[in-house]
Amino acid sequence: MEKEILRAIEVLREGGIILYPTDTVWGIGCDATNAEAVERIYALKRSQNKTSMLVLCRDADMIVRYVNKAPGIAFEVMEMTEKPLTLILEGAVGLAPNLIPEEGTLGVRVPRHDFCHQLLRKFGKPIVSTSANISGEPTPLKGLGEVSREIIDGVDYVVNPRFQGKPTCKPSAIIAFGVRGEVKIIRQ
Numbered sequence: 779m780e781k782e783i784l785r786a787i788e789v790l791r792e793g794g795i796i797l798y799p800t801d802t803v804w805g806i807g808c809d810a811t812n813a814e815a816v817e818r819i820y821a822l823k824r825s826q827n828k829t830s831m832l833v834l835c836r837d838a839d840m841i842v843r844y845v846n847k848a849p850g851i852a853f854e855v856m857e858m859t860e861k862p863l864t865l866i867l868e869g870a871v872g873l874a875p876n877l878i879p880e881e882g883t884l885g886v887r888v889p890r891h892d893f894c895h896q897l898l899r900k901f902g903k904p905i906v907s908t909s910a911n912i913s914g915e916p917t918p919l920k921g922l923g924e925v926s927r928e929i930i931d932g933v934d935y936v937v938n939p940r941f942q943g944k945p946t947c948k949p950s951a952i953i954a955f956g957v958r959g960e961v962k963i964i965r966q
Contacts, residue, residue, distance in 0.1 A: 782893075787900055801950075803946075803947065816831070830908055840904065840961060862950035870883060
Protein backbone atom coordinates (compact mmCIF):
# COMPACT_ATOMS: atom_id res chain seq x y z
CA MET A 779 0.00 0.00 0.00
CA GLU A 780 2.90 2.35 0.74
CA LYS A 781 3.99 2.54 -2.92
CA GLU A 782 0.41 3.23 -4.03
CA ILE A 783 0.03 6.04 -1.49
CA LEU A 784 3.35 7.63 -2.43
CA ARG A 785 2.43 7.54 -6.13
CA ALA A 786 -0.99 9.11 -5.43
CA ILE A 787 0.67 11.85 -3.35
CA GLU A 788 3.16 12.54 -6.13
CA VAL A 789 0.27 13.03 -8.59
CA LEU A 790 -1.62 15.26 -6.12
CA ARG A 791 1.44 17.44 -5.48
CA GLU A 792 1.94 17.87 -9.25
CA GLY A 793 -1.62 19.21 -9.57
CA GLY A 794 -3.00 15.96 -10.95
CA ILE A 795 -6.29 14.23 -10.28
CA ILE A 796 -6.74 10.71 -8.99
CA LEU A 797 -9.47 8.08 -9.03
CA TYR A 798 -9.50 6.41 -5.64
CA PRO A 799 -11.58 4.26 -3.28
CA THR A 800 -13.22 5.82 -0.24
CA ASP A 801 -15.40 4.53 2.58
CA THR A 802 -18.50 5.16 0.44
CA VAL A 803 -17.94 4.98 -3.34
CA TRP A 804 -15.03 5.53 -5.74
CA GLY A 805 -14.13 9.19 -5.94
CA ILE A 806 -12.29 11.66 -8.10
CA GLY A 807 -9.85 13.71 -6.08
CA CYS A 808 -7.19 16.38 -6.11
CA ASP A 809 -5.35 18.72 -3.76
CA ALA A 810 -8.21 20.83 -2.33
CA THR A 811 -5.93 23.89 -2.23
CA ASN A 812 -5.09 23.75 -5.95
CA ALA A 813 -7.62 25.75 -8.02
CA GLU A 814 -6.32 24.44 -11.38
CA ALA A 815 -6.73 20.83 -10.25
CA VAL A 816 -10.24 21.59 -8.94
CA GLU A 817 -11.11 23.14 -12.31
CA ARG A 818 -9.92 19.99 -14.08
CA ILE A 819 -12.37 17.92 -12.01
CA TYR A 820 -15.25 20.26 -12.89
CA ALA A 821 -14.32 19.90 -16.57
CA LEU A 822 -14.07 16.11 -16.34
CA LYS A 823 -17.45 15.83 -14.60
CA ARG A 824 -18.94 18.52 -16.91
CA SER A 825 -20.17 20.44 -13.88
CA GLN A 826 -19.61 23.72 -12.08
CA ASN A 827 -21.77 22.74 -9.11
CA LYS A 828 -19.59 23.67 -6.14
CA THR A 829 -21.93 21.90 -3.73
CA SER A 830 -21.27 18.54 -5.42
CA MET A 831 -17.66 18.37 -4.23
CA LEU A 832 -16.59 17.83 -0.66
CA VAL A 833 -13.20 17.39 0.93
CA LEU A 834 -11.84 14.52 2.94
CA CYS A 835 -9.87 15.44 6.05
CA ARG A 836 -7.69 13.24 8.25
CA ASP A 837 -9.36 14.31 11.51
CA ALA A 838 -11.14 17.14 13.36
CA ASP A 839 -7.84 19.03 13.74
CA MET A 840 -7.47 19.19 9.96
CA ILE A 841 -11.09 20.30 9.56
CA VAL A 842 -10.68 23.31 11.87
CA ARG A 843 -7.65 24.48 9.89
CA TYR A 844 -9.91 24.88 6.83
CA VAL A 845 -13.26 25.76 8.43
CA ASN A 846 -13.22 28.59 10.94
CA LYS A 847 -16.86 28.56 12.06
CA ALA A 848 -17.43 24.90 12.91
CA PRO A 849 -19.72 24.47 15.95
CA GLY A 850 -18.70 21.86 18.51
CA ILE A 851 -21.96 19.96 18.03
CA ALA A 852 -20.85 19.04 14.50
CA PHE A 853 -17.83 17.17 15.85
CA GLU A 854 -19.91 15.47 18.54
CA VAL A 855 -22.33 14.18 15.90
CA MET A 856 -19.40 13.08 13.71
CA GLU A 857 -17.93 11.09 16.61
CA MET A 858 -21.25 9.38 17.42
CA THR A 859 -22.22 8.27 13.93
CA GLU A 860 -21.49 4.78 12.69
CA LYS A 861 -22.11 5.57 9.01
CA PRO A 862 -20.08 7.88 6.74
CA LEU A 863 -21.20 11.46 7.39
CA THR A 864 -20.48 14.64 5.47
CA LEU A 865 -20.68 17.82 7.53
CA ILE A 866 -21.64 21.06 5.79
CA LEU A 867 -19.88 23.78 7.76
CA GLU A 868 -19.64 27.55 7.40
CA GLY A 869 -16.45 29.58 7.17
CA ALA A 870 -14.33 27.69 4.61
CA VAL A 871 -10.79 29.13 4.39
CA GLY A 872 -7.44 28.25 2.85
CA LEU A 873 -8.85 26.15 0.01
CA ALA A 874 -9.09 26.65 -3.74
CA PRO A 875 -11.58 29.53 -4.20
CA ASN A 876 -13.41 27.65 -6.98
CA LEU A 877 -14.20 24.87 -4.50
CA ILE A 878 -16.11 27.12 -2.08
CA PRO A 879 -19.73 28.08 -2.88
CA GLU A 880 -20.84 31.72 -2.54
CA GLU A 881 -22.26 31.12 0.93
CA GLY A 882 -18.77 30.10 2.14
CA THR A 883 -19.70 26.59 3.26
CA LEU A 884 -17.71 23.42 2.84
CA GLY A 885 -18.68 19.76 2.85
CA VAL A 886 -16.14 17.78 4.88
CA ARG A 887 -15.84 14.14 5.85
CA VAL A 888 -13.36 12.13 7.88
CA PRO A 889 -13.30 8.75 6.14
CA ARG A 890 -13.06 5.51 8.04
CA HIS A 891 -11.05 3.85 5.32
CA ASP A 892 -7.49 2.63 5.68
CA PHE A 893 -6.22 3.78 2.28
CA CYS A 894 -7.83 7.24 2.56
CA HIS A 895 -6.66 7.72 6.13
CA GLN A 896 -3.04 6.93 5.27
CA LEU A 897 -3.20 9.06 2.12
CA LEU A 898 -4.53 12.06 4.09
CA ARG A 899 -2.03 11.57 6.90
CA LYS A 900 0.94 11.53 4.53
CA PHE A 901 -0.38 14.24 2.16
CA GLY A 902 -1.16 16.61 5.04
CA LYS A 903 -3.89 18.57 3.25
CA PRO A 904 -7.56 17.99 2.43
CA ILE A 905 -8.33 16.03 -0.73
CA VAL A 906 -11.34 16.72 -2.93
CA SER A 907 -13.82 13.89 -3.12
CA THR A 908 -16.61 13.76 -5.64
CA SER A 909 -18.34 10.72 -7.07
CA ALA A 910 -16.61 9.16 -10.08
CA ASN A 911 -19.26 9.96 -12.68
CA ILE A 912 -20.20 12.59 -15.25
CA SER A 913 -22.74 14.99 -13.69
CA GLY A 914 -26.27 13.72 -14.18
CA GLU A 915 -25.20 10.11 -14.70
CA PRO A 916 -25.61 7.45 -12.00
CA THR A 917 -23.02 7.25 -9.23
CA PRO A 918 -20.95 4.05 -9.62
CA LEU A 919 -21.95 2.22 -6.44
CA LYS A 920 -20.39 -1.21 -6.94
CA GLY A 921 -16.79 -0.28 -7.50
CA LEU A 922 -14.28 0.62 -10.17
CA GLY A 923 -15.93 -1.67 -12.73
CA GLU A 924 -18.89 0.74 -12.95
CA VAL A 925 -16.75 3.85 -13.53
CA SER A 926 -17.01 5.08 -17.14
CA ARG A 927 -14.06 4.92 -19.51
CA GLU A 928 -14.28 8.71 -19.90
CA ILE A 929 -13.62 9.22 -16.19
CA ILE A 930 -10.83 6.62 -16.06
CA ASP A 931 -9.12 8.15 -19.11
CA GLY A 932 -9.57 11.67 -17.71
CA VAL A 933 -7.64 11.20 -14.47
CA ASP A 934 -3.87 11.12 -14.02
CA TYR A 935 -3.76 8.09 -11.73
CA VAL A 936 -6.10 5.22 -10.81
CA VAL A 937 -5.48 3.62 -7.42
CA ASN A 938 -5.29 -0.16 -7.48
CA PRO A 939 -8.77 -1.57 -6.69
CA ARG A 940 -7.30 -4.03 -4.22
CA PHE A 941 -7.25 -1.11 -1.73
CA GLN A 942 -11.02 -0.67 -1.99
CA GLY A 943 -11.66 -2.25 1.40
CA LYS A 944 -15.32 -2.59 2.36
CA PRO A 945 -17.09 0.58 1.20
CA THR A 946 -20.74 1.24 2.02
CA CYS A 947 -21.48 1.43 -1.74
CA LYS A 948 -23.73 4.44 -1.24
CA PRO A 949 -23.18 8.17 -0.75
CA SER A 950 -22.67 9.50 2.77
CA ALA A 951 -25.33 11.09 4.92
CA ILE A 952 -25.15 14.91 4.86
CA ILE A 953 -25.93 17.25 7.75
CA ALA A 954 -25.53 21.05 7.61
CA PHE A 955 -24.54 22.87 10.80
CA GLY A 956 -25.03 26.61 11.26
CA VAL A 957 -22.75 28.71 13.42
CA ARG A 958 -25.50 29.14 16.02
CA GLY A 959 -26.12 25.42 16.33
CA GLU A 960 -28.77 25.07 13.63
CA VAL A 961 -28.92 21.56 12.22
CA LYS A 962 -30.42 20.53 8.89
CA ILE A 963 -30.41 16.95 7.62
CA ILE A 964 -29.83 17.07 3.85
CA ARG A 965 -29.42 13.36 3.08
CA GLN A 966 -29.82 10.38 5.38
